[in-house]
Amino acid sequence: MSYQLKIIYSKLEADLTVLKRKNLNSIDEAENAIQLIEQCLSVIQEKLTNHNFCSTIDEINYFKEEFPKIFRIYYYYKTLFNIESQKYFNCISKFQEIEFYSAHIPQLNSIDEDEINLLRESKSTFNHKSKKLYLRKYFKWRRQNLTTAMNETYVTSSISVAIGKRHAKADVIHYLQKKIDDLNNKSTIQKSPLQWTSSKVLLVELIYALSLTGCINDGEVELNQLILHFEILFNVELDNHNSIIQNIKARKINKTKFIDMLREYLSKKLLD
Known part of the structure; x- marks a missing residue:
């Protein structure tokens, strides 16, 4: 993967670490994180417009392994912001918070059939179809053949988004479970x-x-x-x-x- 792309993502990681240490409430942390991530995503997408990878394998690896990372943290914080904002207006007691958090876990565990098929393809080894799933030059083919890729652009990979979202859901479930345990006094720091x-x-x-x-x-x-x-x-x-x-x-x-x-x-x- 290009050194330039690595540096951009490493800076985002550093900025998020600094943000984490500020000990903001969940809503403010998520809001600030989303802003940082969107700025980083904008820079990466601009770079990808003209970026040349060393090889086809290098490009596939980037959109399969590296690009999903930014969508993972992006959708984690977006989901977190939505959940915590709703909780702020809907819950006034500890019992209501526990019920509220618990109700979101089954929703996060659900996944539609199109996304399942796309994620299943992401597990396959490199072949002709995997090239069409990852390489930028096939983005028009993806928009015509994959429901999840209808709004895809040259630099926004639908499969990278799907992989990132799936990991983000697991991260949010972990966050919610910890919140529930804290409210039930099951965890002590x-x-x-x-x-x-x-x-x-x-x-x-x-x-x-x-x-x-x-x-x-x-x-x-x-x-x-x-x-x-x-x-x-x-x-x-x-x-x-x-x-x-x-x-x-x-x-x-x-x-x-x-x-x-x-x-x-x-x-x-x-x-x-």
């Missing part, structure tokens, strides 16, 4: 007793490696989400993690310094 006592650079290297391997949630977790969880776990702030990652990539010698050190320590211990 405890400060972690752990403290990261080494360099922040080394921790970011470790988190980035875990993110790239896809070994957490089968890879269905954003880097900024991992950063937030590790911040809580180790009582540390990593608000400049994107610049740290760029510095790691720019190392002229030993780019995987911490990973190599872990391997060395583990190898010695296993030989004891």
